[in-house]
Amino acid sequence: MTYFPEEVLEHIFDFLSSHLDRNAVSLVCKSWFRVERWSRRRVFIGNCYAVSPERLIARFPRVRALTLKGKPHFADFNLVPHDWGGFVSPWIEAMTKSYPGLEELRLKRMVVSDDSLELLSRSFPNFKSLVLVSCEGFTTDGLAAIAANCKHLLELDLQENEVDDSRGQWLSCFPDSCTSLVSLNFACLKGEVNLVALERLVARCPNLRSLRLNRSVNLDTLRKILMQAPQLVDLGTGSYVHHPNSEAYVKLINVVKSYKSVRSLSGFLEVAPRCLPSIYPICLNLTSLNLSYAPGIQSTQLIKLIHHCRNLQRLWILDCIGDKGLGVVASSCKELQELRVFPSDPHGVGNAAVTEEGLVAISMGCPKLHSLLYFCQQMTNAALITVAKNCPNFTRFRLCILDPKKPDPVTLQPLDEGFGAIVQSCKGLRRLSLSGLLTDRVFLYIGVYAEQLEMLSVAFAGEGDKGMLYVLNGCKNLRKLEIMDGPFGDVALLMDVGKYETMRSLWMSSCEVTLGGCKALASKMPMINVEIINENDQMEENPDDGMKVEKLYLYRTLDGSRRDAPDFVWTL
Amino acid sequence: MEGTVTFESDLNLKATELRLGLPGTNESEKQTPPSVRSNKRALPDMNEESRSKNYSSVTEAAGHGDRETAPPSKAQVVGWPPIRSYRKNSFQPKKTEADADAEATGIYVKVSMDGAPFLRKVDLKVYKGYPELLKALENMFKFSIGEYSERDGYTRSEFVPTYEDKDGDWMLLGDVPWDMFISSCKKLRIMKGSEARGLGCGV
Secondary structure, eight states, X not given: OTTOOHHHHHHHHTTOOOHXXXXXXXXXXXXXXXXXXXXXXXXXXXXXXXXXXXXXXXXXXXXXXXXXXXXXXXXXXXXXXXXXXXXXXXXXXXXHHHOTTOOEEEEESOBOOHHHHHHHHHHOTTOOEEEEESOEEEEHHHHHHHHHHOTTOOEEEEESOEEEOSSOOGGGGSOTTOOOOOEEEOTTOOSOOOHHHHHHHHHTOTTOOEEEOOTTSOHHHHHHHHHHOTTOSEEEOSEEOOOSOHHHHHHHHHHHHTOOOOOEEEOOSEEOGGGGXXXXXXXXXXXXXXXXXXXXXXXXXXXXXXXXXXXXXXXXXXXXXXXXXXXXXXXXXXXXXXXXXXXXXXXXXXXXXXXXXHHHHHHHHOTTOOEEEEXXXXXXXXXXXXXXXXXXXXXXXXXXESSTTOOOTTTOOOSHHHHHHHHHHOTTOXXXXXXXXXXXXXXXXXXXXXXXXXXXXXXXOOSSHHHHHHHHHHOTTOOEEEEESOOOBHHHHHTTGGGGGGSSEEEEXXXXXXXXXXXHHHHHOTTEEEEEEOOSSTTSSSOOTTXXXXXXXXXXXXXXXXXXXOTTEEEO | OHHHHHHHHHHHHXXXXXXXXXXXXXXXXHHOOOOSSOGGGGOGGGHHHHHHHHHHHHHHHHTXXXXXXXXXXXXXXXXXXXXXXXXXXXXXXXXXXXXXXXXXXXOEEEXXXXXXXXXXEEEGGGOSSHHXXXXXXXXXXXXXXXXXXXXXXXXSSSEEEEEEOXXXXXXXXXXXXXXXXXXXXXEEEEEETHHHHTTTSOO
C-alpha cells in the first residue's frame, strides 16, 4: 500500500468529493499530502479572513472551484456596518496570476466590485460558473462584463444581492455565440431587462435547466420563454399579472398546462391571485415551491394551490397561510423535508400569522421534515415537546418568535423545556436558532444533548455566564456561535480560550463583555483575530478596560490581523 | 433604584400618550415576562413590582441604557427580527400601501378618462369619501357624473367611474367601503359611452 504510483493515488482521490474527506487524506503521510494537494480542485473557505489568498494558492496550486464566505451571519440583519470588509478583489487578483484554469466561484456575503467582475471575466478563459449570494458592491455593468467575456459560461446565479441597476442592457451583452447557459438567475435585479434579448438568449441555449426571472419580466414574455424552453426544471417567474385582455391569459394557460418538466417553482414577485389556478396542472410535479416573495396572496388561495402539490419536498411560504393553511400542508405534502415560514409583515403584531398550532400540525403530518425556519407569533413548551416527538430527524431547527423574550403564553414559563426536548430528541441536529423567553437551563440542555450542533444563534436569552459556558463546554462540534443581547460577559468569554481555535467564529453583540476581557483573550490567543466594531466614537479617547464592548467578532486565522479593516474595526 | 424610578415615569407618560391603539390596551402589560430570576413572582398582584424590577435588570443586563427597550416588540431593535434586509426591503412598498394611515406619504393613483389625451394623478388620501373624490374628478375632467345607486350604479350620466383593484379586476366605484377602496385601488378610469353601460348591473 505504501508504494502505489501517484497517478493511481490521484485517481482514487478523485472519488473523494467532500473536502473533509480530502483533509483527512492529506494527513496520512507526506506522499499522500503531496498528491492530494496537487489534485485538489475544489476548496471551501468559510471565512475569507481565516486564510490569505497567497496561502491558499501555495497549499493548493491547481484549484478550479472556490467558495468564499465573507461577513458574519448577523450582517444579514444590519448588525455589521457597511464597509466592514469581505472584499473579494484581493482573491481575484491573486487568482488571475495563479489559477488560470479557474472555472467556478461561489461568494456569500462578500463585497464584489464591477472592476473585480470585469477582471474575473477577462482572466479565466474556462470560467463556467458564478454564484453570488447576499453580496453587494456591484452594478449591472459588472454583469455585462461577465455576459460579454465569459465564453463558456454555464451558470450565472444571483441570489438576494443588493445590485445597482445602472443601465439594464447587460442581458444584451451575451453574444450570439453564447449557447451554453444551463442556469440563469437574475430575480434579485430591480431594473428592466431587454425582453427581446432575453427571449433570444433562452431560444439559443438548449441546455437551459434553471431560469429565474426578475419582476420586470411580464406574463407574456414568460409564455414566449416557456415555449422556447420546454426543458426547464427550475423556473422563477417574474411578474404574474394578467392584463384584462383574456386571450393572452388563455394562451398562457395552454402553455403552462403542457409544461411537464418543472420541478421547482419560485418568483411570483408580483402576482394577481386570480392567475394562480393556471399553475394547478403542474403542481403535482413540483418538489420545491417558493412563494415567500409573492405579495398579497390570501390564505384561501394559497391553500387551494398547495392542496395540489402532493409531492412537495421543499416549501417556502409567508405566514399569511395561517395555522389552518399549515394544516392543509400537513395533510397534502407528505414528502415535505424543508419548510420555511416567513413573516409577511416584519413589524406587525398579530395580523395574519402562525402560531404553535401550525407547527404541531406540520410535525404530525410530515414525518420526513428535517429542516425548519419558522417565524411565529408565539410558541408553547407543549407544542415543542410534541414536535420533538413527531420529528426526531431535524438537522436544522430555527424558530423565531417575533416578540423577543415572549414566554409560553399558556403557562407563562420560559421555553427551556421545549427547546430541551428538541435537542434531546433530534440527535442529528446541526443548526439551532433560539427565541422566546429562555433561562440558562436551555443552554444546559444544549450542552448536554446537542452533540452534533455546529451552529447556534441566540438572542435575548439566558441569565448569566453559566449559560454560555454550558454551550462552550458541551458542544464538541460547535463551529459558529452568535449571540445578540445576552447577559454573558468576560467570565464566560475567557473560561476556555482554546475552544475558539476549534471554531470558525464567535459573534457577541450587546452582551456584557468588556474591552479588558477582549484584550486578555487576544493576548492569550495569537491565532485568533479579536475584532471590536466600534461605531460610536466612545472608544476614541483612551478607552477604559472596563468599558463594555458593543460588538465583538472573533475568528481563528492563519494569517494574523487583516490589513483591510476600516477605522471602526479594532483588532486587538 | 434609579432604574425603577425612570421606568415608572416612562410608564406614566405612556398612560397619557395619544396612540392609535384600542383604549385599555397597554403594551408593557402585554409584553411583561415573569421574573426569570425567581419563579415565585408570577402572581398578578406582584406584577407591578416584579415588572419594574424586571425591566431595570433587563435594561442593565442588556446594556441598552440609551435605547428604548420597553416593550421590546415595539422598539425597532436593530437586528430583530432576524430577517435578511433584502427580504425586508422587498416588502416595504406593500407596507406603505396597507398602512396608509400611519405613513405621511399620499396614495397617488393614475386617472384616465376615455377620450382625454393624457392621464392625471390624484392623491386618494386627501379625500374623506366617495362624494369628495367624485366631485374632484368632475372638476378635473369637466364632466358630470350624477348619483350612485347600489342597484343601478351611475345611471344619470354617460360617464362611469371605475377602478382597477389589487386582483386586476375592474370595479365600479362606490361598491365597497371607502377604506377598503383606498387600500385596493391601483388606478382609476372614467369610462364613457357604450362600454360604460355594462358595469353597474351586477358584474
